[in-house]
Amino acid sequence: MPSDRPRLVIKYGGSTISGADDIAKITKYLSEISHHYKLVVVCSAMGETTNHLLKLSSSMETGERQEIIKILHDIIDYHRTTSDNLKDTIITDHTISQNLDESLDQTFDELQVLVDGLILLSEETPRSRDYLVSFGERFSTLLMASALQSMGVDTVPLSGKEAGILTDSRFGKSKPLMDTTKLRVSKNLNEHIDKGVVPVLGGYTAADQHGRITTFGRGGSDYTATIIAACIDADQVWLMGEMDGMMTADPYIVPEAQTLQKISYSEAREMSMFGEREIHPRTFEPVLDRGIPLRIRSATNTKNSGTLIVPSHMVDNTIKCVSMIRDSGLIDMQGFGMAASPGTAAAIFGTLAAPGISVMMISQNPSESSISIVLKNQDLHKAVNVLEMEHLGKKIKNLNVTTNVAVVSLIGLGLRGTVGTASRVFNTVSNKDVNVIMITQGSSEINLSFVIKNSDVKTVVQALHAEFHLTDL
Numbered sequence: 001m002p003s004d005r006p007r008l009v010i011k012y013g014g015s016t017i018s019g020a021d022d023i024a025k026i027t028k029y030l031s032e033i034s035h036h037y038k039l040v041v042v043c044s045a046m047g048e049t050t051n052h053l054l055k056l057s058s059s060m061e062t063g064e065r066q067e068i069i070k071i072l073h074d075i076i077d078y079h080r081t082t083s084d085n086l087k088d089t090i091i092t093d094h095t096i097s098q099n100l101d102e103s104l105d106q107t108f109d110e111l112q113v114l115v116d117g118l119i120l121l122s123e124e125t126p127r128s129r130d131y132l133v134s135f136g137e138r139f140s141t142l143l144m145a146s147a148l149q150s151m152g153v154d155t156v157p158l159s160g161k162e163a164g165i166l167t168d169s170r171f172g173k174s175k176p177l178m179d180t181t182k183l184r185v186s187k188n189l190n191e192h193i194d195k196g197v198v199p200v201l202g203g204y205t206a207a208d209q210h211g212r213i214t215t216f217g218r219g220g221s222d223y224t225a226t227i228i229a230a231c232i233d234a235d236q237v238w239l240m241g242e243m244d245g246m247m248t249a250d251p252y253i254v255p256e257a258q259t260l261q262k263i264s265y266s267e268a269r270e271m272s273m274f275g276e277r278e279i280h281p282r283t284f285e286p287v288l289d290r291g292i293p294l295r296i297r298s299a300t301n302t303k304n305s306g307t308l309i310v311p312s313h314m315v316d317n318t319i320k321c322v323s324m325i326r327d328s329g330l331i332d333m334q335g336f337g338m339a340a341s342p343g344t345a346a347a348i349f350g351t352l353a354a355p356g357i358s359v360m361m362i363s364q365n366p367s368e369s370s371i372s373i374v375l376k377n378q379d380l381h382k383a384v385n386v387l388e389m390e391h392l393g394k395k396i397k398n399l400n401v402t403t404n405v406a407v408v409s410l411i412g413l414g415l416r417g418t419v420g421t422a423s424r425v426f427n428t429v430s431n432k433d434v435n436v437i438m439i440t441q442g443s444s445e446i447n448l449s450f451v452i453k454n455s456d457v458k459t460v461v462q463a464l465h466a467e468f469h470l471t472d473l
């Protein structure tokens, strides 16, 4: 085996590890590529486990004991069944299978003790939720590490905490403290890598300086993968999911949509907002400075090398995709009192931030007498409530709400400094007789977004995909 193999951090999303069959295929593939790469494997929790653990956590305050116990047992059964199936097929070595049993049993017991404690308290806090939800990744790493070991690859299962990822204490949305993290992770992982052992790491979770478990928020395993890559100076990161890569449009809307070959970090960052292939929004930060290339790939269709994500200067100056988010709501606020009164926007956004409502799009006229915002439909009701309570009749005179709108975005470096793109976009839309409700373009000019009715989405996305020839990229 050549000792100068490149370092690859390879991450598997939960939907790609939903049972023993998946694990068998993945570990077979990993054992093959381990001849060419020094691997660090990052796993998300299996299948829907994170959702089930979150349900378990929220049931602590409201749920019946019976219901809580049922969810707990389902989670335990699911992982036990996976382990049994693996032992019937690929984990045939007695020692490996016994070690797996022991580790799983210990982890089930710890989960049981935690749940008993939380039932007594009838309480859910962000801190208890992070601890509870972290079990998903603990189970998946134990199973993956044992399966890979059975293929003849030496492995060590590690949690984010054991690997040395240190975060602040903002449970549910923590951030890594990179300096310390880098020192610890590079030391811990290099010890294994240098001995030819493959670390199999749980994504999504880490620990604060008091050793308490934290998480990065949903989809956080992507972020774990790039944090690790930055710490060990990896040569590449691959994020393995269900799709072949990032696409020029949602294939359900545009059947001829293509997988993108190469995009920049900034383009990928814009695209990560959209449903086609959601990626944790902070994923690109750790690899940006070092320019570590990232690939979005399929876990099953490994012949396709997916979408490569690299620094902007290595990417074509074109429009890459037309994305959309349906089911959004628009709030338009007006009032002469808003004009020339500094602090109005701060007050409005402060009001929305307090209950944790996030705003997707913002626009304000130069006259400053109106501000429009777009948010997810599910946040709309709450947003209108808090805005009316705090500002209606004072700063805001009128507040109009439009529900069931969609945000359509064109994304790509090609939007930057290209005269006439906006007119091409809006001509295309108006040729379809569709009314545009609101428009924004950030000054980075790689995302041009506008709002239309939900029911117009299909027509508009198809027309723009054709107008910009995205099939021929």
Ligand code: ASP
Pocket: 013, 014, 044, 045, 050, 051, 136, 203, 204, 217, 218, 219, 220, 221, 222
């Ligand atoms: N298991 C976590 C989640 O489902 C993290 C991840 O999948 O990346 O959100």
Ligand code: MG
Pocket: 013, 014, 015, 044, 045, 047, 050, 219
């Ligand atoms: Mg997941």
